[in-house]
Amino acid sequence: MRVVPRRDKERRRPRAAEAAAEPPATDGRTLVDPGDAPPQPDPEPEEASEPEVEAASEPEPEPVPPAPEPPKRKPTRAERKAAKKADKAAKKAAKKGGPPPESAAAPVEPAPPVDPDTKRRARVSERQRRAAEVKRARASQNRVQETAFREHRSALVAMILTLGLLIAAVAVTGGLIAGSMRTRPVTLAAPLNVYPISSTLPGQCQAGTQGISSSSSTGPTCYQLTPGIAIRKVAELKIQKARTKGAYDVAVTLRKNDRKAFADLTRAMQGRDLALVVKNNLVTVSRVEMAITDGKIAITGPPNRAEADKLLHELRGK
Secondary structure, eight states: OOOOOOOOTTOOOOHHHHHHHSOOOOSSOOOOOTTTSOOOOOOOOOOOOOOOOOOOOOOOOOOOOOOOOOOOOOOOHHHHHHHHHHHHHHHHHHHHTSOOOOOOSOOOOOOOOOOHHHHHHHHHHHHHHHHHHHHHHHHHHHHHHHHHHHHHHHHHHHHHHHHHHHHHHHHHHHHHHHHHHHTOOEEEEEEEEEEEEEEEEESOOOTTOSEEEEEETTEEEEEEEOOOEEEEEEEEEEEEEOSSTTOEEEEEEEOHHHHHHHHHHHHHTTTSEEEEEETTEEEEEEEOOSOOOSSEEEEOOOOSHHHHHHHHHHHHTO
């Protein structure tokens, strides 16, 4: 490319050309032939104006695309708690009619853009955290179930033990009640006198003789007696079935106070007879087979229930 200077329209022409172009003077001056005139030096050409170079138009800048918005970040737990507190405070202030309090939570600044590796690591960390939470929750649930099972088992064992103790207490109480009912003393209307029989004579007893008369199948009989014991209360007095089929016995259980005296008496009267007397009437004559030390007496002989009831009534002194 070549730069050519422009010609200025107002540029002066050379003086020789100007002189040639001038008309001849008519004021009487002598005209000189241009050829005779000494040659005049050519005027120095004027400096050429600096070439004007048109500047090339600068290219328009291309539009810059807008910067991508940073990804939205979930608020943290502390921020959520602060927001909840602010909401509650605003609701309370609205209920009271006052202006809502200013939120104490700081404005959330946009997080800087995160590269994919960081996101991937965050996702992996989140999955691991969730897996750990699930594991802890399962372990806690298992511990709760084990604790509940142990408590249930302990409660079941305690209930069984309590039930067993209750049954035992009821049984013991029932036994005590039954024992007290069995051992409840029976007060006799008249003392039951137990005399040893020293001898037996036919017929009625003579006056002044220490004895008692009774009629038997062979006729009147006099039973001569020696001092014995008097029983006013017994622990039990009842009718029971005898070993012989259809027969009955009258069972008498002595109290603890009378057992020793009766044991000494029966021990001395083994193989001999004892007379049971109520109101100076001979109720029965019983032979002592052995010493009775436990206070339990069985009077045998009534052939039927009616005779047993009659004997029981006489022993009561009624």
